[in-house]
Amino acid sequence: MKRHRRTRTSARLLGLSAAVLSAAAVGFTYTDATGAAAPNEATERSTVPAAASTRTVRYDLGDDAWRLPQTGQPVELTGVVHYPADLGTGRHPLIVMLHGLHDTCADRKADAARTAAERDGDDAAYEAANAKLSAWPCASGTPVLPSERGYDYLGRELAAQGFVVVSVGANGINASSVWGDDNAAARADLINRHLRMWQELSSKDQGELSGKFTDPATGAARRVGFAHHVDMGDVGVMGHSRAGAGVTWQAADSHRGQWPKGVDVKAVAAVAPAYNVMTEDMSNYTITKTPFATFRGTCDGQVGGEALWFAADAAKGNRSGFYRFAIHGANHNYFNTQWSPRSRQVAASDDAMPVEGHPGQCTDREGAAPTRQLTEPQQRHVAVTYLGAFFRRHLLGDTGQDPVLTGARHPDAAITDVDVTTAAP
Known part of the structure; x- marks a missing residue:
């Protein structure tokens, strides 16, 4: 039977049938003068210039440095870190992205074999090719697909605003046999594993991350000096898909209660989340108890409207702030540069559904109203605007972001x- 990759991927993401999927249908600014950053005496938080330069390092403890609690399958402990070039003398909120x-x-x-098998309706060839593309660790000589690098644009922008941002790899989970709620739990465990390492590094300058940072380009x-410069009591988490x-x-x-001791998550953002709605x-x-935001594009070809309504159900009774953002013309993959066509990466694609007779327009399902599709840079610009506003409001106490988060002001109106x-606190 011939398969269409978009439908196949959507079903795999959610663990649901295509039929079910169709039915579910900026105030606090760092304004210190250039030069050494000064701490805010009340919070010991460093202040750095709003357009401060940033730097990037990487850590990689190995492809099998951690084992899934559910199955014992190997998972990497790797991350790319964006941070202010001058960490100053105070502490910076930490944001973990997954x-x-x-x-x-x-x-x-x-990838070419899988495409040919899909075209020819050859299930056996498709599965054989797919096994190579979704293995972990990868075969000798085969490069790892670095999905964690797909948010570098966001990490750099947030770092320029004074955050320390780490985007972590989860290829081992993607290649594993855990699905549904177990998959969500595994990703949560992985986040907590990284937070535990950062807590030890920040508080004691010791642990698994000590001495493990390298230059992403050269490996040197x-x-x-992250020790005592990362505020583990002021943490944000962001997850895509x-x-x-x-x-x-x-x-x-x-x-x-599973958060590492000394860690307090103060903001959580779910971008185009693929929930197990059958939980x-x-x-x-x-x-x-935690400020919560969810985002979805109107041309998302991977997850449906359940990305917003499931989150709303999860946020019932939230007194800390709950926000839903529907971005017109945004798809699923463009939030991650590695998954997007301009990267020329393996398996990169535009998942938006085109509208026949209306070039440049898209939708997320047949019969839905079309809209102008955003380009990759446009979609990421909007993501930076709203994610930045959310984290600045709830990690920095920047109430000047409230008009953006409540919809009273639309800074990207010229784009989309x-x-x-919103249910603001």
């Missing part, structure tokens, strides 16, 4: 419409 379900190995021959060792469910699970009221225990996702639904 990617969702995607191919794990950049095997171009296997880099010494960065399947990881959107993961961060919702991680921040749920019932799972706060039997909604308490695993319920967030009432963003429908905002």
Whole structure:
């Protein structure tokens, strides 16, 4: 039977049938003068210039540095870190970002074979090629597909505003056999594993991350003085796609006890989240004590409207702030540069549904109203605007972002419409 990759991917993301999918249808600014940053005496938070320069390092503890609690399958402990070039003398909020379900190995021959098998309706050949693309660890000589680098644009922008931002790899989870709620739980466990390492590094300048930072381009060792400069009591988490469910699970009221000692998650953002809407225990996702935002594009070809309504159900009773953003013309993949066509990466694609007879317009399902599709840079610009406003409001106390978060002000109106639904604190 011939398969269409978009339908196949959507079903894999959600663990649901295509039929079910169709039915579910900026005030606090760093204004210190250039030069050494000064701490805010009340919070010991560093202030740095709003347009401060940033730097990037990477850590990689190995492809099998951690084992899934559910199955024992190997998962990497790797991350790319964006941070202010001058960390100053105070502390910076930490934001942890996590990617969702995607191919794990950049095997171009296997990708071509999978495309041909899909065209020819050859199920056996499709599965054989797919196994190579979704293996972990990758075969010798096959490059890893670095989905965690897909948010570099966002990490750099947030770092320029004074955050320390780490985007972590989850290829081992993507290649594993855990699905549904277990997959969300595994991603939450992975976030907590990284937070534990950062807590030890920040508080003691010790632990697994000590001495492990390298230059992403050259691999040369880099010494960065993160100790006592990262505020582990002021943490934000962001998850895209399947990881959107993961961060919702991680921040749920019932799972706060699993956060490492000394860690306090103050803001959670789910970007185009792929939830298991068939979950039997909604308490695993319920967030009432932490500010929570969810985002979805109107041309998302991977997850449907459940990305917004499931999050709304999870946020019932939230007194800390809940926000829903529907971005007109945004698809699923453009939030991650590695998944987007301009990267020329293996398995990169535009998942938006084109509208026959209306070039440049898109939708998320047949019969839905079309809208002008955003380009990759436009979609990411909007993501930076609203995610930046959310994290600045709830990690920095920047009430000047309230008009953006409530929809009273639309800073990207010249680019596209963003429908905002909010239950502000």
